[in-house]
Amino acid sequence: MVDTDRLRQWLSKYHNPEVAFRDIMSAVSQYGGLQPHQEPYMFNDGSRADLVNLSGTIPVRYRGSLYNIPICIWLIDTHPKNAPICYVKPTADMSIKVSMFVDQNGKIYLPYLHDWVQNVSDLLGLIQVLIVTFGEHPPVFAKTRESSVTPYPSNSFMPQPTGSYVAPYPPAPYSGSSGGFGGYPPYPPTSNAGYPPYPSYNTPYPPFSGSNFGTPTPPAGTGTIKDEHIRESLLTAIEEKLLRKMKEQFQQNQAELETLKRTQEELKQGKAKLDSILSRMEKEKNDLDRNITLLKDKEQELEKAIERISNQESLDVDDAVTTTAPLYKQLLNAFAEEAALEDAIYYMGEALRCGVIDLDVFLRQVRSLSRKQFMLRALMQKCRQKAGLSI
Incomplete structure (x- = not known):
């Protein structure tokens, strides 16, 4: 249950508190595993601010099974003008799976966030995009007992269920900063209403228990993780990181190219205007030269007439008019x-x-x-x- 009075108090310093309140309530009503909190957030420049965040879990369907992925969505005080800042918050039994959508710190990168549009984008749409994206590219995987950073063989980011469904991030009593999801409330069972019942699988893996949860079972016929598995996992991580960097560089170059194209169009329009002005000035100059020549000719005619009249004898007006x-x-x-x-x-x-x-x-x-x-x-x-x- 969300304390709306406290939430309104937290949002009182936001630029658009009512819009942010409606956006949060809409997201929480659809995804009960998320709850609003107010905590200090430190920006890259070292400044701190008390911001509201939505933290908890979201349901993600991966390979036919439903998993609860812990996330944290920070709302900037200018929300919804600027996009939120999103993180994956793995528990002690999880490790971050670096990809083009999640970096090693857990920060989430999405086109939906990059192309955030005020009064069009909202938290509900963001969460839905996260669910679809994480369904194709899981952001976390379970740690092994031997090493907290050993990746799964065969690109197994999350263990496959066997027998009755056991989520890789099982619900646990919420205990603040310890237990549960590392400070995040569990995803309530009632929020899975509407999803199909958890399927049963017959696989070579033994059932998970509280003691071996998150520990991968090696492939049949092997007892240890081989070097080629580690090498394949490292190559995959490096490839995904390079692809993300290349995509970022491509998008940056594309944006610069668009800017240069707009500048080129503006310069072409300016050149057309200048050519029109120069053509008009050239025409006016030719007209002025022609008028000056005409006036000089008339001036010469007048000077000749004056000279001719001055050389003639005085005439009687009456005699001159006949x-x-x-x-x-x-x-x-x-x-x-x-x-x-x-x-x-x-x-x-x-x-x-x-x-x-x-x-x-x-x-x-x-x-x-x-x-x-x-x-x-x-x-x-x-x-x-x-x-x-x-x-």
Whole structure:
């Protein structure tokens, strides 16, 4: 039974306490062998923090049999933004099986942890991935009596059951830091509900007992572990370690390659923009050069015209303006006289404003000038009609 009040108190310093609480309760409700605890955790940089962890066992089916694998899942205070830190916690009768998923310290490496996505990944999904992964690659194996590090012959990571099922990590009373699973509560029998009954096997191995639990039985016909068995086990461990290193290096190179590809795409886009800007500037430069050339030509024409006019004798304006027909001359004279009357009316207004003439004189003169102006405009209109010009 989980003390929810204490769990909420532990999670009070987390960034998203409610989300972490729901995630933990969902995992514990499905896997009763895990229980939340709060313990100090030391990071690689030497800093310490009180973090909540899920410790205990998870059921793993390996070669048709069900085993309880002890694990510990540490929740970072930024959960679920960042992935948890997971460890396999072997008991005194177990040794860690180093593979691409578990290192010699028991730390677990999974693509699910590497590709952890907030609001998508959760503890329940992580545990399910652990169960599937450990079902194919067991993370621990039982120690031998002679040596605590002697591996199994024939790649036998966990002993095969015989007769009635005996788990390699049998339930034991939980006793804190001693007994049981080295501080982890046992996986309760009721949590195996829904699994098929444990099968019986007829194998050459004798039944396990409390005294010989975890001790491998050598293959039939041999009484000792041969050198080739140890050599094969070492070669397997080295091969798996090299494969994990190669995979990590490949993933790192792949990530760097993706970064370089994105940088290349950005540089190509920038180059296209720069080429467009340079093309537009080149076009504007050509337009400016063409306009400058045109203005220089016009300037030379004006200078020649000014020089030609300055060398000519002064001309009478009246003599300079000549018409080709009497009708055009009559139109020109009427236009000039009408413009003169327009100027006279303007200056009459200025004289009235300045008080030079009286209002009566202004009105009388303006009336007379306006009458003449009207007649002249009518004459110009008739002349334009006769000449076929626009009115």
